[in-house]
Amino acid sequence: MYQYIARRLLLTIPVIFGVAILVFSIIRLIPGDPARAIAGVQASPEFIEQVRARYRLDEPLPVQFGIFLGDLARGELGRSTFSRRPVATEIGERFPRTFLLATTALVIATIVGVSAGIVSATRRNSMFDNVSMLFALVGVAAPVFWMALMLQLLFAVNLRMLPATGIGTWRHLVLPSITLGMASAGLMARITRSSMLEVLRQDFITTARAKGLNERFVIYKHALKNALIPVVTVMGLQFGILLGGAVLTETVFAWPGIGRLLVDSILRRDYPVVQGTVMLMAFLFVIINLVVDITYAFLDPRIHYQGEAGE
Amino acid sequence: MLSIREAGVTEILEATMSELLQVRNLEMSYYTNGGRVRAVDDVSFDVKPGEVVGIVGESGCGKTAVSLSILRLLPSPPAKIEGGEILFEGQDLVRLSGERLRRIRGDDIAMIFQEPMTSLNPVYTIGNQLIEAIRLHQQLEGKAVRNRAIEMLKLVGIPRADEVIDEYPHRFSGGMRQRAMIAMALSCDPKLLIADEPTTALDVTIQAQILELMRDLKERLHTAIIFITHDLSVIAEMADRVLVMYAGKIVEQGSVVDLFHDPQHPYTQGLIGSRPSMDVERKRLEFIPGSVPNPLHMPGGCPFHPRCPHAMQICRREMPGETQGENEHGVRCWLHLDKSDDQARPLRAAVGAAEE
Amino acid sequence: METNEIPGTGAQSHGYEEAEIPAVDLEDEEVSTGTVAAGRRRGVSEWHQVGKHLLRNRGAVIGLIIIGIFVIGAVFAPLLATHNPIQNNLTMRLQGPSSTHWLGTDALGRDLFSRMLYGSRISLNIGLISVAIGVAVGVPIGAISGFYGGKLDIFTQRIIDIMIAFPGILLAIIVVTVLGVGVQNVMIATGIASVPIYARLVRGSVLAAKEQSYVEAARAAGLGDASIVFRHILPNCLAPIIVQSTFQIATSILWAAGLGFLGLGAQAPMPEWGAILSDGRAYIRTAHHLTTYPGLAILFMVLGFNLLGDGLRDALDPRSRGN
Numbered sequence: 002m003y004q005y006i007a008r009r010l011l012l013t014i015p016v017i018f019g020v021a022i023l024v025f026s027i028i029r030l031i032p033g034d035p036a037r038a039i040a041g042v043q044a045s046p047e048f049i050e051q052v053r054a055r056y057r058l059d060e061p062l063p064v065q066f067g068i069f070l071g072d073l074a075r076g077e078l079g080r081s082t083f084s085r086r087p088v089a090t091e092i093g094e095r096f097p098r099t100f101l102l103a104t105t106a107l108v109i110a111t112i113v114g115v116s117a118g119i120v121s122a123t124r125r126n127s128m129f130d131n132v133s134m135l136f137a138l139v140g141v142a143a144p145v146f147w148m149a150l151m152l153q154l155l156f157a158v159n160l161r162m163l164p165a166t167g168i169g170t171w172r173h174l175v176l177p178s179i180t181l182g183m184a185s186a187g188l189m190a191r192i193t194r195s196s197m198l199e200v201l202r203q204d205f206i207t208t209a210r211a212k213g214l215n216e217r218f219v220i221y222k223h224a225l226k227n228a229l230i231p232v233v234t235v236m237g238l239q240f241g242i243l244l245g246g247a248v249l250t251e252t253v254f255a256w257p258g259i260g261r262l263l264v265d266s267i268l269r270r271d272y273p274v275v276q277g278t279v280m281l282m283a284f285l286f287v288i289i290n291l292v293v294d295i296t297y298a299f300l301d302p303r304i305h306y307q308g309e310a311g312e
Numbered sequence: 313m314l315s316i317r318e319a320g321v322t323e324i325l326e327a328t329m330s331e332l333l334q335v336r337n338l339e340m341s342y343y344t345n346g347g348r349v350r351a352v353d354d355v356s357f358d359v360k361p362g363e364v365v366g367i368v369g370e371s372g373c374g375k376t377a378v379s380l381s382i383l384r385l386l387p388s389p390p391a392k393i394e395g396g397e398i399l400f401e402g403q404d405l406v407r408l409s410g411e412r413l414r415r416i417r418g419d420d421i422a423m424i425f426q427e428p429m430t431s432l433n434p435v436y437t438i439g440n441q442l443i444e445a446i447r448l449h450q451q452l453e454g455k456a457v458r459n460r461a462i463e464m465l466k467l468v469g470i471p472r473a474d475e476v477i478d479e480y481p482h483r484f485s486g487g488m489r490q491r492a493m494i495a496m497a498l499s500c501d502p503k504l505l506i507a508d509e510p511t512t513a514l515d516v517t518i519q520a521q522i523l524e525l526m527r528d529l530k531e532r533l534h535t536a537i538i539f540i541t542h543d544l545s546v547i548a549e550m551a552d553r554v555l556v557m558y559a560g561k562i563v564e565q566g567s568v569v570d571l572f573h574d575p576q577h578p579y580t581q582g583l584i585g586s587r588p589s590m591d592v593e594r595k596r597l598e599f600i601p602g603s604v605p606n607p608l609h610m611p612g613g614c615p616f617h618p619r620c621p622h623a624m625q626i627c628r629r630e631m632p633g634e635t636q637g638e639n640e641h642g643v644r645c646w647l648h649l650d651k652s653d654d655q656a657r658p659l660r661a662a663v664g665a666a667e668e
Numbered sequence: 669m670e671t672n673e674i675p676g677t678g679a680q681s682h683g684y685e686e687a688e689i690p691a692v693d694l695e696d697e698e699v700s701t702g703t704v705a706a707g708r709r710r711g712v713s714e715w716h717q718v719g720k721h722l723l724r725n726r727g728a729v730i731g732l733i734i735i736g737i738f739v740i741g742a743v744f745a746p747l748l749a750t751h752n753p754i755q756n757n758l759t760m761r762l763q764g765p766s767s768t769h770w771l772g773t774d775a776l777g778r779d780l781f782s783r784m785l786y787g788s789r790i791s792l793n794i795g796l797i798s799v800a801i802g803v804a805v806g807v808p809i810g811a812i813s814g815f816y817g818g819k820l821d822i823f824t825q826r827i828i829d830i831m832i833a834f835p836g837i838l839l840a841i842i843v844v845t846v847l848g849v850g851v852q853n854v855m856i857a858t859g860i861a862s863v864p865i866y867a868r869l870v871r872g873s874v875l876a877a878k879e880q881s882y883v884e885a886a887r888a889a890g891l892g893d894a895s896i897v898f899r900h901i902l903p904n905c906l907a908p909i910i911v912q913s914t915f916q917i918a919t920s921i922l923w924a925a926g927l928g929f930l931g932l933g934a935q936a937p938m939p940e941w942g943a944i945l946s947d948g949r950a951y952i953r954t955a956h957h958l959t960t961y962p963g964l965a966i967l968f969m970v971l972g973f974n975l976l977g978d979g980l981r982d983a984l985d986p987r988s989r990g991n
Binding site for chain 1: 826827829830833834835836837838841842844845846848918922925926929930931932942945946949952953956959960962963966967968970971974975
């Protein structure tokens with residue numbers, strides 16, 4: 002088991018390194034002078050030269066990359082060209098809000114999606130199954146920003162039940178997290194259902210029934226743990242997708258998280274912030290995938306033994 | 313042969329003991345997109361306490377459907393038991409409530425399946441699954457449950473049982489898994505064990521070991537067994553009595569001695585004739601001409617008539633009833649019934665024609 | 669790779685299904701080999717089977733109808749449009765739906781129905797072209813990486829790992845950041861974002877196909893690598909590619925609409941659905957038709973492709989077709 006985790010940890014190192022290269026190249030790939038991109042559009046020529054010297058932009062790329070990695074390791078992400086504040090501060094301020102939003106959305110999506118999926122699978126072709134699968138289809142297909150606007154229109158503008166935008170109380174969290182979680186809930190319901198149906202067809206389910214276990218035990222002990230294995234993978238992926246989706250949701254609900262920060266920074270050509278935000282999001286995604294794989298190994302005892310045997 | 317001697321013992325027991333299981337006119341169908349498939353058609357048989365009844369037939373003949381019907385383990389839909397009764401110690405399992413049926417499952421009647429590789433839940437340890445079965449039906453607590461589980465694993469010949477109990481199924485070979493399945497099935501001292509092709513998926517040498525184990529356990533525990541297989545040599549070794557199934561119907565039944573020495577139905581004759589004695593690899597019964605009929609387009613009359621070398625006019629129109637011979641040796645074939653000359657006209661000109 | 673295994677998917681079906689209902693329209697062999705059969709070459713009759721199965725699937729038929737309506741709208745947009753989609757008419761600002769303006773007008777007095785018709789062109793184009801880019805780049809990468817294996821495979825796998833480290837829309841946003849805003853760049857961005865998906869998919873299929881005896885046979889017959897890959901392996905990966913592409917069209921349309929909504933995609937006055945929605949947002953209290961209808965259009969188009977994808981996946985899987 003520990004060997005498996007260690008192996009999996011080692012595998013993330015080249016990925017994070019690669020992500021760093023990609024983020025590093027953003028500023029070098031956009032047309033124009035990288036020094037100006039880092040310094041900002043309205044920066045004075047002196048400041049631009051200062052930046053050029055600081056990041057050794059006249060020297061070969063590997064040197065520049067070395068500087069970049071060193072800065073990254075120290076959490077030194079430069080300054081926003083817009084607010085002039087350090088990028089780390091900007092992100093540090095906003096990240097907890099996005100994390101709260103995405104986590105709430107994931108919790109909602111998991112609870113709603115997994116339970117709907119289980120009930121749908123056990124009552125296949127029932128009214129509940131049909132209705133919830135229709136909702137799931139719509140939830141997956143509806144654009145998240147449109148859903149956000151529609152919910153805003155209904156619950157904030159027309160019914161005046163919840164605030165339309167902003168942060169502060171739990172009531173501010175309701176609409177953004179439901180919006181954000183909706184697509185994930187739909188996807189999870191569909192995956193839980195099909196995974197559950199697949200598992201319920203397996204021989205060991207017949208074995209469990211033949212033992213005289215009652216149906217609830219058969220489903221919640223024997224089927225569910227097996228059925229959840231693919232669901233866990235999807236959950237992890239969803240968290241990343243939720244972080245991505247936060248870009249749109251945060252824009253609609255004026256939720257000052259890193260998603261909105263990223264969009265604003267792109268539109269303002271505030272590249273140091275773009276770099277920092279993208280790096281953080283990708284880094285998080287890598288970590289989440291790592292956690293998913295490890296959870297997976299705990300759920301499925303076959304995995305880590307295979308790992309021991311090597312590929 | 314051992315089994316022949318035992319058949320004699322069973323006959324003596326027969327007189328003193330009542331039937332454990334009586335299946336009467338069982339009808340079971342699958343409702344598929346293509347239409348209704350009668351998987352079990354008017355099947356009746358008995359199992360006495362301690363007796364081993366073999367059900368033999370080609371795949372698709374309904375033998376697994378019979379075995380799963382007994383404990384109502386067939387998913388509904390598509391499966392539906394449409395008639396008949398399954399009396400276990402006088403209770404009709406077909407009409408029993410779910411709750412009371414569950415108390416019988418795994419306790420009085422246990423099952424083992426064909427695929428040991430997939431019959432155990434991969435995400436729980438062997439011990440967990442074994443203990444679960446014991447705890448469900450027996451008044452044992454704490455350490456005693458685990459001890460019982462270890463004892464069962466030892467009984468089925470699993471080495472280092474006290475360590476192995478905490479392993480996951482994927483660490484076990486197929487043969488070991490089947491042993492664990494047998495341990496699980498026997499853990500509550502069932503009166504009846506249904507074994508659905510328990511050795512088919514295993515290597516030949518492992519097959520022999522598992523059969524040896526089952527024979528040994530039968531001697532020691534006096535559990536009645538319904539043994540389902542397509543392999544006649546297994547039947548010859550294991551069973552006291554044999555049911556031969558074809559296309560959902562029992563075409564012949566009798567003691568293992570009678571059936572092998574004096575097969576009455578042309579299908580049974582074909583099976584025995586095609587039984588490979590040396591070539592163990594080719595276990596499949598491929599030597600009867602033709603193939604199992606499509607269950608959605610069952611031929612009328614006796615379903616075997618398209619393949620039968622003795623097929624007569626009447627065979628095409630009507631399924632015969634059972635003729636009882638000595639020793640409860642029953643057969644459903646027109647050869648053994650009265651019919652007019654016209655009805656007895658051969659369906660095909662020459663016997664050899666069916667070989668096409 | 670082991671983490672991608674889902675229990676049961678590789679296992680042979682057994683239990684109550686066991687041969688009691690032999691699949692009528694399939695050979696025995698195909699039933700028992702399950703996923704392997706999915707990789708076998710399909711003949712004309714097999715495609716016919718797939719088509720028949722697809723048309724029996726209610727969801728797939730609904731999906732096809734929805735897509736058909738949008739395709740007709742897109743192709744015949746110039747004929748069907750009641751107004752010029754980009755001509756302002758400031759006297760007719762923010763009108764609700766009426767007999768002249770079926771879906772109302774926007775803040776510049778442009779007819780929403782006509783704009784949305786042209787918008788379906790843009791969305792379908794984005795969906796198709798970005799998938800074409802994803803396939804054109806991802807499939808060869810996956811095929812080569814899976815076929816040759818070794819260091820090349822390890823290297824490409826790490827690159828794919830890195831690309832997968834970004835949630836799809838984020839990767840698309842990064843590409844747009846570098847390339848600049850605009851519809852063309854959105855197509856490239858969504859296309860690039862789908863490359864790792866295809867590469868993974870094809871690599872897996874190739875690895876499975878490589879083990880099959882017909883590939884051995886082709887090799888023994890002296891065929892070169894290229895013809896083995898193109899004539900014997902890739903045709904067998906076709907089914908998963910088709911299914912994935914159908915879903916990917918839907919995803920690309922959603923991503924593109926999202927980028928349009930953020931102002932990173934199509935630019936004014938282009939009638940892209942996401943952009944229309946974004947423009948209409950300011951008037952949501954007074955003229956919500958500007959957000960409602962484009963959103964519904966995106967929803968239905970995406971739904972249509974998802975339904976079709978579900979249907980194709982079932983139809984192309986011999987295991988589910990057997991039942």
